[in-house]
Amino acid sequence: MKKLALLSTLLLAGAAFAAAPKDTLVVQQAADTPTLDPGATYDTASSQIVENIYETLLTYKGSSLRDLEPLLATKWTISNGGKTYTFDLRKNVKFHSGNPFTCRDAEYTFERNLVTNAAESGNWFLADSLLGVGANANDDKSITWARIDKAVECNSKGQLVFTLPKPDPAFLAKLAYTGQGIVDSKHAIGLGEWKGTEADWKNWVGKDLQGSKLSASPSGTGAYRLVRKDANAILAQAFDGYWGKKPAIKNVIIQKVPELAARQQAFLRGDADLIEPGSRANIEEQLKGKPGVVVVDDLPNTSAYAIFMNENIKDAGRLGSGKLDGQGIPANFFSDVNVRRGFSYAFNYAQYISDVQKGKGKQLTMLLPSSFPGYDAKVKTYKYDPAQAKAYFQRAWGGNVWKNGFTLNVAYRAGSVSSQTAMEILKRNVEALNPKFRVNIQAKEWSAMLNDSKAGKEPMILIGWAPDYADPDNFMYTFYSSNGYYYPRSNWKDASVDxxxxxxxxxxxxxxxxxxxxxxGQRAYEQAPFILVPAGVGVNVQRNNLVGATAQTYNPMVGFSYTGTNWKDLSKK
Known part of the structure; x- marks a missing residue:
């Protein structure tokens, strides 16, 4: 306990070690940790902590994105035409509080997530599976307590039973999401969280759990328990009562260090075992080849990025004259497929891969990571072709685009070199086609861009998606459906695609x-609603005494993104 007290003192004082001790993992990152409540976890910084404190019913097997294996469950069966899932649960498991894990805890967890289902949580896709709608009871009055209670129950055998309104092939993958970590119901209720009954459920509908009492005092079944947390650091310790294999790493320290140079210096000294290293260029220029540094390269990509072309721009201030007179564009400028194809042929994909990704990039055929099931490498793609771009612009809007020209006002994420470079490439190539074409670009704060694009105000926006669960639906529906999360940013609708x-x-x-x-994918190629930005190839760095994190063990669905594995699977030599 004396050593733990010393670590805690050093941690909260912001002090550095001469070298990170062998039984201690030190991680430095730029961001803070918004929450430790699974019900509010919907960001990487929180996920990588929560997944080590809490455990889900099942998890990904090794580095596979397709194979799942039991964790707090021991097995499951699917019946009733794919609408009923029955889970046997692990015995002799304890929470960090000392309370035993029971079926009631699992039932409470999922009902709590369905009841609260705040706008900025990942519970919408759980609700979509179990209730047939992604909303909460405040936003959809058809959701009742009876529907929630029926969706997840414990039977007389102590098994957990989910009842879906219709089959969902992605349901098991959704249960592996970190935010579905099983909560200690007695501990949570004792803190003043939802009581788990109909009596007070309406008071918790839509409630943001990010700053909950459970976030400040978590109790999971994971291999690590929280010891201390402040605005700049977290200290976790291996849980002595853990049901699984005892971890080799006893202490984990997560430090917030906003300055990239400071993180890199600590890493090179050995004060930190893992850091948020910056871009590939930062890694290659500042860290690669240095003593004690291991670069883990060629990691699978699990994100997709695109430049959206909004077919119904809802901000007159971004339209200039609002006409095709060379001084602006109409609100429906991008509704002509010839305009969209012209822009798609004007983007230099190879140059982006060279300039931004240092040659380590891949052009996708569809907005789905190539590592995911459902990806089709045979779908056609656009290439940089000025002649084709010119031909389509000449056809656009009955020839008026080419004849009169246009002025397009677009923004990019302030501080994002990759976004700025992408827009500069597009601007340069489009303006080179016709002296009457003008693309004005400017930096804009990301929060403002997100809000404006969601309201349909941004004419163009470069934005991506990282997976909540390893199923193609999470990407394909999000990007391409007129009911998908990103629809307001493009206003592109195709009945066949839907x-x-x-x-x-x-x-x-x-x-x-x-x-x-x-x-x-093929229909989207024909209609060109997006410019598909090349996908980067993943790369991480770590100290050479860290064991257990390799390209072969890396699973991109594991929240601890610096290693693609859990803390309990790491050791130091």
């Missing part, structure tokens, strides 16, 4: 789902 995506959501036949996603 039909195919809805069909893919309810069939459990993976081959049929793959066929439907290929149809969506």
């Amino acid at each position: 039909k195919w995506l809805e069909q893919a959501r309810t069939t459990t036949n993976q081959a049929e789902r793959n066929r439907l996603y290929s149809l969506v």
Whole structure:
């Protein structure tokens, strides 16, 4: 305990070690940790802590994105045409509070997530599966306590039973999401959280749990328990009562260090074992080849980025004259497929890979990571082709785009070199086609861009998506469906695409789902609603005495993004 007290003192004082002790993992990152409540976890910084304190029913097997294995469950069966899931639960498991893990804790956890389901949490996709709608009871009055209570129950055998209104082939992957970590119900209720009954459920509907009492005092079944937390650091310790294999790393310290140079210096000294290292260029210029440094490269990509072309721009202030007279654009400028194709051919994908990704990039055929099931490498892609771009611009709007020209006002994320470079490439190539073409670009704060794009105000925006769960629906529906999360940013709608995506959501036949996603990808190529930005190749750095984190063990769905593995699987030599 004396050593733990010393670590805690050093941690909260912001002090550095001469070298990180062998039984202690020191991580430095730029961001703080918004929450330690699983019900509010919807960001990487929180996920990488929460997944080590809490555990889900099942998890990803090794580095696979397709295979799942039991964690707090021991097995499961699927019946009733894919609408009923029954889980046997692990015995002799304790929470950090000392309370035993029971089926009631699992039931409480999922009901709590369905009841609260705040706007900025990841519970919308759980609600979509179990209630048939992603909203909470405040936003959808058809949601009742009876529906929530029926969706997840414990039977007389102590098994956890989920009842879905319709089959969902992505349901198991959703249960592996960090935010579905099982909560200690007695501990939570004792803190003053929801009581788990109908009596007070309405008081918790839509409630933001980010700053909950459970966030300040978590109790999970994970291999690590929280010791201390302040605005700049977290100290976790291996849980003596853990049901699984005892971790080699006893203490984990997460420090907030906003300055990249300071993180890199601490890493090179050995004060930190893992850091948020910055871009590939930062790694190659500042860290690669230095003593004690291991670069883990060629990691799988699990994100997709695109430049959205908004077909219904809802901000007159961004339209200039509002006409095709060379001084502006109409609100529906991008509704002409020839305009969208012209821009798609004007983007230099190879240059972006060279300038931004240092040659370590890959052009995607669809807005789905190539490592995911459902990805079709045979779907056609756009290439930089000024002649094709010119031909389509000449056809656009009956020839008026080429004849009169246009002025397009777009923004990029302030401080993002990659976003700025992408927009500069597009601006330069489009303006080179016709002296009457003008693309004005300017930096804009990300929070403002997000809000404005969600309201349909941004003519263009470069934005991406990282997965909540390893299923193609999480990307394909999000980007391409007119009911998807990103629809207001593009206002692109295709009846066939919507039909195919809805069909893919309810069939459990993976081959049929793959066929439907290929149809969506090909249709999107033809209609060009997005400019597909090349995907980067993942790269991490770590100290050479860290064991257990390799390219072969890396799983991008594991929240601890610096290693792609959990703390309990790491050791130091």
